[in-house]
Amino acid sequence: MGIFNYFTQEIAIDLGTANFLILHEDKIVVDEPSIVAFNRSSGKVLAIGRKAMQMEGKVHEDIRIVRPLKDGVIADFHAAEHMLKGMLQLINKSKKPLFPSFRMVICVPCGITEVEKRAIRDSAEILGAREVYLIHEPIAAAVGIGLDVQGSTGHMIIDIGGGTTEIAVLALSGIVCDQSIRVAGDDFDAEIVDYMRQQHNLLIGLPTAEKIKLAVGAALTELSQPPADFAIRGRDLISGLPKQVQVSYSGIAHCLDRSLAKIEDAILATLEITPPELSADIHQSGIFLSGGGALLRGLAQRISSKTKLPTHVVDDPLRAVVRGTGIALKNIGQYRFLMR
Structure with missing residues (x-):
């Protein structure tokens, strides 16, 4: 040996x-x-990660695409x-x-x-x-951005991932109060798919919805530095033929409003049950946003307007947790x- x-x-x-x-x-x-491609008949793994994602929405009957994690x-x-x-x-x-x-x-x-x-x-x-x-x-997000989670000072962290939004008030090495809701990036993608179907009669897949979210995704209908309209292709629901439409950030902000309102309600519910001494700490330090959802244009401003608290997007929010x-x-x- x-x-x-x-x-x-x-x-x-x-x-x-x-x-x-x-x-x-x-x-x-x-x-x-987080995605895997399998051969249906043999069960063999064909691809994982980015290679499997490139197959999503394009496979034939012999290939099965699986996202092993949900929420x-x-x-x-x-x-x-x-x-x-x-x-x-x-x-x-x-x-x-x-x-x-x-x-x-x-x-x-x-x-x-x-x-x-x-x-x-x-x-x-x-x-x-x-x-x-x-x-x-x-x-993990709080530790990753350099906050002292073992001290007595309270901190509020909101981590918006793919399956869940985690809202927590931290102090003394623990979570004092929290809300975990199953509204996050995947729901944003699904709402964009519905919006494209209803407003443009265009059928798109989730990978395309993700591209739209990255290109023109926004939490506010008015931004000081708006992104340019994004050209997207899909299948026309009326003619059945491929077609291209232009998508604006304001339209995407409107379609994401319902999911973002649920996140806002969860934030307010968490603040309502926060002990008063920790509320004083949060009033001073503000709210910290991490996760991929934190990159949504205008989200920090929207949450700050709703809570009347300073809201900060952390550095490199996608990697703060790891x-x-x-x-x-x-x-x-x-x-x-x-x-x-």
């Missing part, structure tokens, strides 16, 4: 509904969409296992045979159940994890909020 290497690797994982990120040795080594938790255990395995293999590119065991810190939503926690732990252990720790997403998860991994003995 001398030809084999056995060793332990420490990795931090942001197991997101939309994106899967792995941090190893202080570097983000994997940043891929921030594992919905398809088999597909999640294959996705985890494929992503972990991207870390080890040595020519020697390697049989690593892993110490993992994985971030999870606040509203996760014990059954859902067990599903994540089981998936990790099947793939060689000797130690598995879980960390709630808002705490950065915080990595810091927690390096300080496992110090952080009491890690769940074993």
